[in-house]
Amino acid sequence: MTTLKDIAQEAGVSVMTVSNVVNGNSSKVSPKTAERIQKIIKRLNYVPNFSARSLVNSNSHIISVIIRGEKDQNPFENPHNAALVGTVIHKIQQQGYYAMINIMKSVSDISQSLRTWNAEGAIFLGMFDDEIEEMCTASDIPMVFIDSYSKVRQLSNVGIDDYKGGRLAAKYLIEHGHKTLAFIGPPASHTGVIQQRYSGFYDELTECRLTLNPQYRFVLESDVDYEEIKRLGIQIAKYKGEITGAFITSDQIASFLINVLRQNGLCIPEDLSLIGFDNLEICCQLTPQLTTIAQDLRKKAELTVDILFRRLRAPDSPFESRILDVSLVERNSVQSRPCPIP
Template sequence: MVTLKDIAREAGVSVMTVSNVVNGNLSKVSKENAQRIREIIERRGYVPNASARSLAKNRANIIAIILRGAENENTLENPHNAALVGTIIQKIQKRGYYTMVNMMKCREDITQSLRTWNVDGAVFLGMFDDEIEEMCAASDIPMVFIDSYSSVRQLSNVGIDDYKGGRLAARHLIACGHRSIAFVSPPVLRTGVVQHRFAGFCDELEQHGISFRSEHQFVLESDVRPEDTMELGRRLAQLREKFSAVFVTSDQIASYLIQGMRSTGIRIPDDMSIIGFDDLMICRQMTPQLTTIAQDLEEKARLSVDILFRRLSAPAAPAESLVLDVTLVERESVAVKR
């Protein structure tokens, strides 16, 4: 069995230097030594003793990933959540930590768990803004939130410019000649994300002299129930004389709407144009391929993990709040209206 001493001897450094590299304390090691030690570790197949590392650092080496979801709802069926969580797990594991993924339905479950779990930090997805203060009070472990619009001070968060995304979607549809546009989303008042996308969408319409009409807003009762969403698609098909395009706040919802519309004979984009949000893999798997507002989930995951580990190293450091840009990706689901 390869030991720290074996690695240190071959690298020509102290055992403590090797230990610092293994435990991620890279500020104490030169880049050259760290690289050489990593190469030796990989070549010789050294596997750190997780229990010993945890005891030495008085840490569990576990990061919790917590997703908010309704009872009996599998939030990882949402491809946005699945892609984001999968990338976060990869980046945490590369730092030598383990992950514990939990789906919880209410604030009481989350706050109680934070008080009892032996974890070193937590990443939160899909939290309600009015719950975040309670979560922060429940535990003093480092926390990072994703897509939060909470006003809680000392809150580390990584989000995107949802407002700009709404404007980009409306601007593209208007440029293609559409002036009567429907808006489809999960409950608008449920998350700040949807609120900001809706606000940007409405403001862009107004800037072009278009008043958004309330009868063109369609709000789903939950994030995504496939049959309910396809039924809405069939309803929209029957109302196609009222509008020529739809802005949908997620690609997943857009995919089910398209299925529902096509089941009635509606052609996308000839009879109805659709633009989504997120730029998930399903956009390129659909027919036609979906025009959408793209966000960089890889970068969102990377920055979230970076912030968390900076707070692990320096718990008293100021909170960091980052807003990532979004872009329009044109594909085949929006037609020019003639």
């Protein structure tokens, strides 16, 4: 493995001079010498040891992007997470920083990782709200959370109007003549996001003098476990002729569920109209194309990074909490029901 000493010997300069070039302190080195050193670095394929450097340098230029992991699941199997984190990484790199992706199962693991790599800041996705206060206490670096409904007041967060999304879904189905509706997604107690989407859906039904039968609330422990979605689809198919419309809390679940329902004798949207959430690219690849509640994932990701770097540059600046709007995108997965003849 090539070292700074190897490069210095070949260039005929001190190790400190090579270190200045590697770290971008070119003002301390003549242009001619810097160019010679850069050529040697490239030829020898030298890779700086950033982990070692971060232990001794307060400016590690590392931003930790932390995704809460459960069991043995890969969070990037969910296209929502993949699209969001991809934009976050790109935006961090545009700032001249390095993005370190961590899939963590506990607050203690997260704290240890932040200390080990001397991360300058952190972005969190999928943290349970009851863990956030503990996380904020464990580390004092700038942090921004995504989609948090934590009651911690000293917190920077970027989210969307999940409650409005639930209401929009219910309103659209009702306006198209659907009266017996289902709600499909993870437990509402699992995250604030699902709770808000459920509350909006439920409240819109209530205002329209409709009810949500507890039997028509179908709960998934995971949105990427196809076998679990398959079991749920078989269960939903038994209500053919009773349930006419359903709100699904993610396009990912909807994409799996459409195939399962079709395999079990249901036609979409003739037998069951569906509305998803997120407006992922997969919506246009399904048959029928999925009507969904749209959020701007790119804007959410970019705003998250912007807020983090504002706090990095001005640690005493106020915490920021931003809620982005959502809208309904109409496609082909909802069919109007004829009004009953009085």
